[in-house]
Amino acid sequence: MKEDENPSSHFAPTPKPPYYAVIFTSVRSEGDQGYAQMAARMVELAEKQEGLLGVESAREEIGITVSYWRDRESIERWKADAKHRIAQKYGKEKWYAAYRIRIARVEEEKRFEKK
Amino acid sequence: MKEDENPSSHFAPTPKPPYYAVIFTSVRSEGDQGYAQMAARMVELAEKQEGLLGVESAREEIGITVSYWRDRESIERWKADAKHRIAQKYGKEKWYAAYRIRIARVEEEKRFEKK
Known part of the structure; x- marks a missing residue:
């Protein structure tokens, strides 16, 4: 972390629960192939979708991307988005060896910031 | 990914939903300090706790660790574990600039494995 950064700027600015999380964990195939x-x-x-609250992402052996959403309807709309559907297709054909998508309702959130 | 690996071995072997996820996202302080x-x-x-289903973890700018649990009671027991409480204290004093802990009920899980 750079010293002039606010560490909390890295987190999704989610509201008081309840809201939804999509936990996408993946293992990549070899090569970039446009990924x-x-x-x-x-x-x-x-980020232009209605209902997206924020995204948090990191990759080492596996990649984890958690996107946070206002409600399940917003998730369903994003899942059905035409350009996103093309990406989903390429994901299965080219980019991922395996993945999991878990849709979860966030019930509680705790925050810590060092003084 | 190494070629002889089963990519799915990287994922937590979770059962059919519902179950719980604890999404822990963090920004580290400078230095290791025993971390x-x-x-x-x-x-x-x-991993010895009753009710833990598995853990998935990655770190770049932020760290994301998702642990999966059978139920909220198992999460509460782990939160109250004596050795874990000491680690929680060090976490706030030394290791983390900031973090978020989100407790979420997983309602749906989709899997993909490349043939």
Whole structure:
């Protein structure tokens, strides 16, 4: 972390629960095959979706992307989005060896910030 | 990913929903200060807890650790565990600049494995 950064700027600015989380964990295939570009484009597109609250993401052996949503309806709309559906198709054909998608209702949130 | 690996071995072997997820996202402080050792010890300890289903973890700018649990009671027991409470105290004093803990009920899970 850079010293001039506010560490909390890295977290999704979620409201008081309840809200929803989509936990997407994945193992990549070999090679990029257009993945990095499409991943960036999908985050851009998702951020324009009604109901998205924020995204948190990290990758080592596995990648974990958690997107937070106002409600399940917003998640269903994003799932059905035409450009996102094309990305989903490429994901299965080219980019991922395996993945899990878990849809969960957030019931409680605790925050810590060092003084 | 190594070629001889089963990619799905990286994921938590969760059962059919419903079950629970604890989404822990964090920004580290500077320096290790005993963190790596304690983090490994905590995963070991958590794995002995009744009700833990599995853990998925990755760190880049932020760290994301998702632990999956049978029910909220199991999460409460782990939260109250004596050794874990010591780690929680060090976490606030030394290891983390900021974190979020979100407790969520997983309602749906989709799996993909490349043929």
